[in-house]
Amino acid sequence: MKELTLFLEPGSKRKLYEQIYDYIVAEIRAGRLLVGERLPSTRSLAEFLSISRSTVDLAYDQLQAEGYIEARPYRGFFVCHVDNLVRIEPEREREEKPEPEPKVPFQIDFSPNGVDMSLFPFDTWRRITRNTLNDDRLELFLPGQPQGDYSLRHTIARYLHSARGVQCEPSQIIIGAGNDYLLMLLRYIIGEGRAVAMENPTYQRAYRLFSAMGFRMCMIGMDAQGMRVDELAASEADVAYVMPSHQYPTGVIMPIGRRSELLRWAAQKEERYVIEDDYDSEFRYRGKPIPSMQASDHSGRVIYIGTFSKAIAPAIRISYMVLPEALMERFHSRCGFLSSTVSRIDQATLNEFIGNGYFERYLNKMRKYYRQKHDLMLSGIKRWGTNFIVSGEHAGMHLLVTANNGLSASEMKLRAATMGIRVYTLKELTIKEESIGLPAGLPVDRTVVMGFGGLKIDELRAGLRILRSCWKNS
Amino acid sequence: MKELTLFLEPGSKRKLYEQIYDYIVAEIRAGRLLVGERLPSTRSLAEFLSISRSTVDLAYDQLQAEGYIEARPYRGFFVCHVDNLVRIEPEREREEKPEPEPKVPFQIDFSPNGVDMSLFPFDTWRRITRNTLNDDRLELFLPGQPQGDYSLRHTIARYLHSARGVQCEPSQIIIGAGNDYLLMLLRYIIGEGRAVAMENPTYQRAYRLFSAMGFRMCMIGMDAQGMRVDELAASEADVAYVMPSHQYPTGVIMPIGRRSELLRWAAQKEERYVIEDDYDSEFRYRGKPIPSMQASDHSGRVIYIGTFSKAIAPAIRISYMVLPEALMERFHSRCGFLSSTVSRIDQATLNEFIGNGYFERYLNKMRKYYRQKHDLMLSGIKRWGTNFIVSGEHAGMHLLVTANNGLSASEMKLRAATMGIRVYTLKELTIKEESIGLPAGLPVDRTVVMGFGGLKIDELRAGLRILRSCWKNS
Numbered sequence: 001m002k003e004l005t006l007f008l009e010p011g012s013k014r015k016l017y018e019q020i021y022d023y024i025v026a027e028i029r030a031g032r033l034l035v036g037e038r039l040p041s042t043r044s045l046a047e048f049l050s051i052s053r054s055t056v057d058l059a060y061d062q063l064q065a066e067g068y069i070e071a072r073p074y075r076g077f078f079v080c081h082v083d084n085l086v087r088i089e090p091e092r093e094r095e096e097k098p099e100p101e102p103k104v105p106f107q108i109d110f111s112p113n114g115v116d117m118s119l120f121p122f123d124t125w126r127r128i129t130r131n132t133l134n135d136d137r138l139e140l141f142l143p144g145q146p147q148g149d150y151s152l153r154h155t156i157a158r159y160l161h162s163a164r165g166v167q168c169e170p171s172q173i174i175i176g177a178g179n180d181y182l183l184m185l186l187r188y189i190i191g192e193g194r195a196v197a198m199e200n201p202t203y204q205r206a207y208r209l210f211s212a213m214g215f216r217m218c219m220i221g222m223d224a225q226g227m228r229v230d231e232l233a234a235s236e237a238d239v240a241y242v243m244p245s246h247q248y249p250t251g252v253i254m255p256i257g258r259r260s261e262l263l264r265w266a267a268q269k270e271e272r273y274v275i276e277d278d279y280d281s282e283f284r285y286r287g288k289p290i291p292s293m294q295a296s297d298h299s300g301r302v303i304y305i306g307t308f309s310k311a312i313a314p315a316i317r318i319s320y321m322v323l324p325e326a327l328m329e330r331f332h333s334r335c336g337f338l339s340s341t342v343s344r345i346d347q348a349t350l351n352e353f354i355g356n357g358y359f360e361r362y363l364n365k366m367r368k369y370y371r372q373k374h375d376l377m378l379s380g381i382k383r384w385g386t387n388f389i390v391s392g393e394h395a396g397m398h399l400l401v402t403a404n405n406g407l408s409a410s411e412m413k414l415r416a417a418t419m420g421i422r423v424y425t426l427k428e429l430t431i432k433e434e435s436i437g438l439p440a441g442l443p444v445d446r447t448v449v450m451g452f453g454g455l456k457i458d459e460l461r462a463g464l465r466i467l468r469s470c471w472k473n474s
Numbered sequence: 475m476k477e478l479t480l481f482l483e484p485g486s487k488r489k490l491y492e493q494i495y496d497y498i499v500a501e502i503r504a505g506r507l508l509v510g511e512r513l514p515s516t517r518s519l520a521e522f523l524s525i526s527r528s529t530v531d532l533a534y535d536q537l538q539a540e541g542y543i544e545a546r547p548y549r550g551f552f553v554c555h556v557d558n559l560v561r562i563e564p565e566r567e568r569e570e571k572p573e574p575e576p577k578v579p580f581q582i583d584f585s586p587n588g589v590d591m592s593l594f595p596f597d598t599w600r601r602i603t604r605n606t607l608n609d610d611r612l613e614l615f616l617p618g619q620p621q622g623d624y625s626l627r628h629t630i631a632r633y634l635h636s637a638r639g640v641q642c643e644p645s646q647i648i649i650g651a652g653n654d655y656l657l658m659l660l661r662y663i664i665g666e667g668r669a670v671a672m673e674n675p676t677y678q679r680a681y682r683l684f685s686a687m688g689f690r691m692c693m694i695g696m697d698a699q700g701m702r703v704d705e706l707a708a709s710e711a712d713v714a715y716v717m718p719s720h721q722y723p724t725g726v727i728m729p730i731g732r733r734s735e736l737l738r739w740a741a742q743k744e745e746r747y748v749i750e751d752d753y754d755s756e757f758r759y760r761g762k763p764i765p766s767m768q769a770s771d772h773s774g775r776v777i778y779i780g781t782f783s784k785a786i787a788p789a790i791r792i793s794y795m796v797l798p799e800a801l802m803e804r805f806h807s808r809c810g811f812l813s814s815t816v817s818r819i820d821q822a823t824l825n826e827f828i829g830n831g832y833f834e835r836y837l838n839k840m841r842k843y844y845r846q847k848h849d850l851m852l853s854g855i856k857r858w859g860t861n862f863i864v865s866g867e868h869a870g871m872h873l874l875v876t877a878n879n880g881l882s883a884s885e886m887k888l889r890a891a892t893m894g895i896r897v898y899t900l901k902e903l904t905i906k907e908e909s910i911g912l913p914a915g916l917p918v919d920r921t922v923v924m925g926f927g928g929l930k931i932d933e934l935r936a937g938l939r940i941l942r943s944c945w946k947n948s
Contacts, residue, residue, distance in 0.1 A: 341651035
């Protein structure tokens with residue numbers, strides 16, 4: 001909790017509560033009170049200033065009404081996210097953001113990137129971190145292996161084998177600070193001048209990164225099974241980036257037949273590769289999970305990428321890449337001189353977390369929780385009748401809703417926004433220059449993306465209730 | 475500490491102590507006992523196995539003699555570094571290493587990359603990490619800003635201003651997991667197809683990274699003041715990478731005059747930049763520190779890079795880059811979509827460590843300690859007489875020794891190695907394809923690099939004593 005060094009001027013024209021208000025706003029704007037910081041309780045601040053508690057209440061009410069701070073039940077008042085960030089950053093930073101945030105904060109944000117941390121075993125994570133640091137493990141402060149520490153790679157190899165059927169030795173695993181970084185490394189491993197095929201629509205960030213790295217981009221159409229291999233074969237691409245477990249943003253789950261077709265395409269020529277981004281593979285809600293493509297790759301053509309950012313916490317910057325054996329030599333000669341990007345303390349903590357079964361338990365709990373949200377979304381939208389079609393369901397943390405009652409996606413978004421609800425048009429989540437198509441011929445212009453991962457059950461219920469009425473035929 | 479699940483076979487041909495030995499070797503080779511792990515004490519293992527303690531002693535002695543484990547006074551037995559790593563990695567990984575480690579481990583390694591952690595305030599670091607995790611700061615587990623968290627950038631800006639005269643706003647700082655990563659980002663910011671000038675000889679890793687990124691490399695000669703600006707101006711380079719505080723590996727400290735020349739060169743044409751890697755700037759032992767080049771850059775041409783890996787701990791993967799304001803727009807449009815590579819918990823911990831003055835105190839302590847080692851090296855080698863010339867001193871954690879008695883650098887290295895001492899020829903630390911020159915006309919072929927950062931005072935004394943006798947005229 002922050003101590004405030006606030007002095008009131010009893011004789012001033014400004015009322016006492018306004019002085020408190022001014023002071024705290026100035027502290028927030030100057031960055032001395034930071035996002036998430038807890039303010040003193042109204043009681044303790046009143047005591048400190050020798051004024052009545054209701055004066056402090058008044059100031060806090062005003063701050064809360066204007067979005068500077070928020071009350072959390074039983075916990076106190078905290079400096080808010082959005083407003084603070086927008087205000088303390090210098091003007092030009094805000095202007096450079098491609099899409100400025102709307103002024104009115106959304107009450108319910110169906111963001112496809114939301115993650116629910118409410119069941120995260122913070123105490124366990126804290127305890128493991130503490131033990132790691134207490135263990136007299138001085139070597140954790142010394143440089144580690146460029147690929148990541150052997151013990152963590154060993155643990156990840158075992159986990160991937162049992163959860164995703166991935167066949168690999170710890171020596172084929174490269175640990176890095178996020179998927180972006182690993183894709184940057186990959187550029188040096190597979191070499192420049194490649195033509196990369198991506199599903200259309202696809203994951204914007206990977207698209208932008210590949211473009212920035214100078215790859216030629218081939219956008220390949222999708223059908224209900226995912227990337228069309230006939231289009232792929234007709235393109236100049238020699239690398240295909242796919243998300244077979246739950247494609248982003250369409251939510252398509254690639255069936256085994258299509259996976260085999262892709263593997264055959266890769267095996268047909270030297271130096272062809274499939275980058276399997278195993279996005280959302282941890283969260284499948286119906287049927288048996290399909291093993292990774294890497295599991296059935298006998299030609300050493302699959303580069304497998306996954307992350308703990310979604311399954312554990314976005315701020316845990318640890319991803320992993322499994323390379324075919326034949327590419328390891330290139331990794332060592334071209335990237336082996338680079339230091340690891342992940343702190344060894346974090347590696348050791350994660351290693352304990354997985355190795356001692358906490359990760360598995362947490363995943364199972366979360367899968368159940370996310371399934372509950374998923375089912376609620378599905379049944380809720382189905383009750384709206386045949387005017388709304390759901391697709392991309394059964395996995396991950398988002399689904400697509402297509403309107404069949406004449407509403408366009410941007411109208412849906414706008415109407416929702418007036419009610420404090422945020423949904424995303426499919427178009428805004430994809431690369432703008434390209435014309436995209438949706439599997440099963442669903443009209444792109446009438447489709448919105450709704451994520452449910454970060455919302456509470458109550459918020460989902462409330463959100464669906466409001467959307468139902470504001471998306472009614474007008 | 476590891477529990478061993480070891481069962482003895484009393485009737486076996488193998489003696490009891492050999493069975494213990496075999497078991498532990500197998501555990502280490504299989505990776506079930508990892509580097510740095512503590513073994514049970516001889517007493518507790520003897521009790522557990524119901525055998526005499528001297529039998530366990532015998533097994534541990536054998537393991538120790540063969541380099542599998544090491545005894546640390548008052549602490550116990552630990553699984554060793556080198557041997558373990560070499561053994562548990564599959565065969566091919568070892569083969570790919572460019573220079574395989576010699577079989578006999580060096581007793582005293584004058585590595586230029588050694589860092590001394592003996593004075594590191596582990597307790598403070600632990601406490602801060604603990605508090606960070608205990609503080610109910612849930613937001614630390616959520617995604618942060620791509621540039622790094624504002625509070626840490628703010629703290630770094632203040633630190634750089636007071637310690638290095640750097641003029642910048644927090645908005646110009648980018649935090650990343652290591653210098654390598656930041657240089658990778660920089661490639662997207664300054665654009666491809668650049669010609670990069672480096673000092674010759676220079677820092678191998680940066681050279682290899684720039685080459686891998688497709689930059690054309692211009693190796694520029696050095697004189698006693700550093701990179702020769704006349705050569706630079708005659709080259710096609712439009713970016714110059716320099717280490718003015720203490721050049722690696724030559725140890726040259728660039729005086730103010732040369733810095734100004736470089737800044738003038740950069741200002742002469744659009745899109746010219748100087749990358750100032752402020753390597754070793756924290757450790758200067760004589761005279762006043764020279765402010766960074768960034769401090770006197772009025773044309774927005776200096777890209778300033780620094781790291782906490784050396785000043786705090788190699789495993790703390792946090793570096794920073796200060797961009798000229800004009801480049802920030804390019805950062806936001808070209809890299810702003812990438813997630814930060816540093817965990818927010820680590821950022822918050824570091825922020826506390828610097829913000830509460832611990833970093834400054836630690837730096838001052840370390841500067842004193844490293845100076846003591848530096849002075850010992852200097853005075854020790856001076857006593858060898860005029861046959862040995864020291865250069866690159868007065869800063870950092872390494873210096874150069876040139877032999878004037880007919881010995882070549884590789885002979886010096888070889889003779890030292892037979893006595894269990896490791897020194898580095900200047901050539902092995904630089905890019906092999908290039909012919910290099912040393913300032914002040916010192917002969918490269920007779921020059922070795924000796925780091926002193928990671929060695930204890932006693933080891934330095936012993937090492938110097940041995941080297942003196944083994945480098946005598948033969």
